[in-house]
Amino acid sequence: MDLTDKQGKYTLSVDAEISTAGSGYGYGYVSISNKPDNTYSINSTSYGNLISITNTTKKIATMDIAGGQKYYLNFKYSNTRKSFGKDDELKINSVTLTKKQEGNLTLTSGTVEIAKTGTSREFYSAIDNGGMANIKGGTVTSSNNYTAGVTTLKGGTSNIDGGNINLTGSNDRAIWSRESGSLTKVISGNIYAYEGVVTSQFTGNVVITGGEFSDKCQSQINNAGSYSSIMLQDMTLTNTTSGRIINTNTSYTDITINNCNLSNSNSSSGNGAIYVNGSYSNIQIDKSEITGRQAIYCYQSANLSLNECTIKTTSTPIYCYRNNNNVDINKTTITAEGDTDIINFSSTVNATITDSTLNNETSKSKKQGITLGRWYTKYKRKH
Secondary structure (H helix, E strand, C coil), X not given: XXXXXXXXXXXXXXXXXXXXCCCCCEEEEEEEECCCCCCCCCCCCCCCEEEEEECEEEEEEEEEEECCCECEEEEEEEECCCCCCCCCEEEEEXXXXXXXXXXXXXXXXXXXXXXXCCCCCCCEEEEEECCEEEECCCEEEECCCCEEEEEECCCCEEEEEEEEEEECCCCCEEEEECCCCCEEEEEEEEEECCEEEEECCCCCEEEECCCEECCCCCEEEEECCCCCEEEEECCEEECCCCCEEEEECCCCCEEEEECCEEEECCCCCCCCCEEEEEECCEXXXXXXXXXXXXXXXXXXXXXXXXXXXEEEECCCCEEECCCCEEEEEECCEEEECCCCCXXXXXXXXXXXXXXXXXXECCCCCCCCCEEECCCCCXXXXXX
């Protein structure tokens, strides 16, 4: 693929399938390199590997490459046993190379519809943004599965300031910060999808200061990228599904919430309106109200700070599950409405509670105000 005299970025797509006697009996690989690989050394760990398949599998893989270079696509098939009725082959159905549109995009009216159905490995987007995308009006819509309204690529910025993103399929994402260094801002507009805003790579950043998010989103913000940041300012968000308002499953995430009203009225116990399942994350919440089933769940090595907040839930409002969580609560009122603890420090925790009120409204005596779990829990109370 000779792009030496070309500029910009291109999307390479390879559609391949394999037929062998079974898993482990035959392997197919497709890789990309800057020189021909005639040594047949490509394998599942090769740099630039696109596809690694066995058994009877079909896969479509994509990769972005830059102009100004020459690339080689390498194919390898190997088998260790006769396929007994299978085709015993690696089949390349198609190879396509498409130039990516670059520059700024502004949508002010009209409808953009996603006509294709994606897969868990390949989402189809209405807008792939590697530059600056401004959504100020119009509608992005789809009823297909595995779609994304606006996908922010590496170094791109997406500003959502009006319009509608309405995706009614399953496993879809309204706004997806897919690659590192991406920035997504939501200022206004109406958003409905299985997941609202999603980050999935390192340093994906999300700033939400407005907009109407449907309460039927499985999660309004879902972070799966380490070293990412999420900021909510002056927002009211409600989740009536079994999911969470903010869900993060990776480490080193910074979450800042200021002057917000959050409610996860139908969330199952253990979820939390704010669910932090990764280690070494920072959660700063100021002047906000959280109600519903559970407010905050911290898994391990998190730094949680609450300042001038009101929390009232039917399940344990604050639950710190594993080791080395640091909790600082200041001028905050926390109320447990159900038969539950107010705060549960399940394991090693350093906690300071200052000028705050803890209420337990249950009439049953078996639950406590604060439960101190195993190992080296340090707890200080002031005033």
